[in-house]
Amino acid sequence: MTENELIWRLAGGSGDGIDSTSQNFAKVLMRSGLHVFTHRHYPSRIRGGHTYAELRSKATPVRSRGDGYNFLLALGDSFARSPDEEAYYGNEEVKPLVENLDDLRDGGIIVYDEGLIDIDDVDSVLETSLEALAAEHDWHVYPLDLRDIATDHGREVMRNTAGVGATAALISLDLDPIEALMSDSMSGDALEANLTILEAAYDQVRDEHEIDHDVVLPEGTHEEAPVLLSGSHGVAYGALDAGCRFISGYPMTPWTEVFTILSQHLPEYGGVSEQVEDEIAAAGMAIGASHAGVKAMSGSSGGGFALMSELLGTAEMTETPVVFVEAMRGGPSTGMPTKPEQGDLDHVLYSSQGDSNRIVFAPGTIEECYEQTRRAFELAYEYQLPAIVIIDQKLSGEYRTVPDSVFTESAPDPDPGTVLTEEEIEDAAHHASGSYLRFQYDTDDGVVPRTLPGQKGGRFLTTGNEHNPAGHISEDPENRRQQVDRRRAKQETIREVLDETGTHQTRYGAEDARYGILVWGSQQSTVFEAVDRLNETDNSVSALGVSEMMPFPESEVADFLESVEEAVVVEMNSDGQFRGLVQRELGAYGNRLSSLLKYDGNPFEPAEVVDGVRAVITDDPGVTPPTTRLEPTKATNSR
Amino acid sequence: MSAFNAIGADQEVDTDAFTPGVEPRATWCPGCGDFAVLKTLKQAMVERGKNPDEVLLVTGIGCSGKLSSYFESYGFHSIHGRSLPVARAATLANPDLEVVAAGGDGDGYGIGGNHFTHTARENHDMTYIVFNNEIFGLTKGQTSPTSPKGHKSKTQPSGSAKNPIRPLEWGLNAGATYIARTAAVNPRQATEILVEAMDHDGFAHVDFLTQCPTWNKDAKQYVPYIDVQDSEDFEFDVHDRDEAAQMMRETDTRLHEGEILTGRFFVEEGRPSYSEEKRQTGQMPDKPIVEQYFDEDAEWKPSSDLLDRHR
16 A cells, blocks of 8 residues: 655746745644655746746655656746736746646645636636546545735735645644744744635635545654755755865856855855856866865856856866766757756866866765765865866755764864975975975875965965876877876776765665666655565565766776666666766676666656556567656677 | 965065976077066066065966966966966965966967956956967967958968957957056067066057068067157046057057057056955955965854855
């Protein structure tokens, strides 16, 4: 039997307060003892356009969207209405209702604002009646004039509060935690009006409607104190605790979220945030700040990251530690600014001229965003090379409950990495001229400690040109080989360090599985949920969530692939970039790997993964979900 | 207790201290104006009592970018057009450093023009030297942003159809608070101007005319030059933005006609530098950010202090 869950979808116009209302409601559910996962869907517009937020809530930890949902609160799109006339632009205002019916589960609840949504318009758009559809699917429909309730006691924009009050009445949620939360964030007349509206809507539902549905609020308690936050918070807080005290950036969706959080808090943490003229400057400034000794970060999304390419190579050549974030969205070019995609993996791995020498982590969860951002700083500053944390619009913007211990377990890390102190500089090797030999060949792990401008006796030259041990430009072949080999050695060193101290791959599912799923980044949680479902029938599937993109965890991935007969690589792009990486790194398994790809702007839902994997298992492409593409094994590329 | 004791160290230095022992002879052509920048920069450092370990010289790409190879200090030879972002971040990380950025006219007024505009606008406490030879030298003589209209080169065989950039007015409009032009042929004035530029508490823009004897032969050696402060023909107040703008316009127009005017063109005293603005508005700590990594008593606030808003 499926566990009791509430999946609440709040649909309305972009600009109707969907985000804030859903986040507040998520917090209420969290405070009521439940685990919550939020998904938001929105177009790239400030106002207008249909949008929704979805909360999935259970008594046990919830890590992804469900399949469909069971409670629709359709506010109607208030911005579809001309403010001057009472005229509507076509039937836009009914879209939050009619466009969400496909995913509503049988037995689900519909609440809609009949103040904005005219049932005749709904029926004409549907080309059938809502009543008939409801009868067919056992939907329980509650029309309420939310606008009327809101304007009666306050202002029209408070319709969402009325909707929340109605929701509470329909799922038997106590109003106390909602009122407490409202009191935290509002005061005066606004608070009074909202409280009145909340109660009025609650009472109206209770008084005027017979409640005859089966959807109820789950009951639960938290074993550990939870917090509700996003992957962007995970990255930003990881950076703070890694000792990052400088960020430079230029706004671009969805990277802006990480940039905003750090910009708000860095000054109170003794750091500096810089919004600058372009991403080239942003990358250059992070490198400049780091060269001067500050742990620094920059980042962008695909297009902005492209502008950073040349300086990324400069960080590699000058051995300047720095951390970049790449928050992917649909590409190429401007692509789909507010839609998630995993199409920038190759871009992040190989961008910039010359060989690549960097660390790339792709965290799969909020917890991993925090941990891997910390690790990225630690390794970048220890081994003096750029580290990139690659996330996407799904992970960056989804709020979920996680235990607060994730953020409290280890203390902040003020270690500036392999940097000499002035005392150590005195004993270090210098050129006869007095300059420090920053790029000596003779090291075990490829790393020569840095000195920082202003340190006595530490002066050196660094350059984006190939250079000799003293940092001066050199095109001597022997020196070139020595320097390339030394820098390259860092990759092996880091691989060994990760293998010894703990890697960032997550294995999930059956022990002796016959089938495997390889997944990276934000799709990990969805795949794990799919694994649970696939294993309900015959326990034959196991997944490996891979986070270390460079240096690549060859043996871990190879061991996993050796342990299964066949594997499906699940990713949100159309090239199968991660599958390509696996093949490139391992040079084998071509006859065992197929790809399940999705690139329509929406992340995978668990059922799509289930069906896609079944298509591979049963060798029946006919069951592949229409929203995805299955690319079969490349037998010619076999071992 | 600072971890950066070269800064402000009481130390007698001469120009030899800024001469690296490691690099072979400069690769600049005989008669190149770039030698004068190197020489006067060393002299200006000595006159300011600076030592090589407290100076960060960030250069771009081009003949001018080689400056950091021949100048002994902390050096960052960056990439084409990007010296200013690297340099200005260093002033934020450690405001007590003596930060100088340098590059050519293609580097600063062409590919890096956006950074020039915004670094000047932000008024970072640093000095930017633009080697202006009105040509791309290292890549063998192509037309540059400051080349005169009609300039012929292999990439502009019929002559440039563009008017040249007017760097002085650009710097003024962008927000630089010290703007001067000097010439390689006048090392005395150049040294004085570099000393003033580094003393200046804000973004100092020095357009340094450096003749290119190899690729810009037909053009000028920038002689004779006129120092606008010494000449009685020019009356204007360097502290007056409007008068400065007018003088700059005339100066660049005359440059294109072959007459060389040099000197100080604009000085704005009293406008806080960017670091100062940020400190005053609570966006930057009083102590250099970098010091906290070496201060055992520094407090490292955990991110968990922010969790209440998520409960």
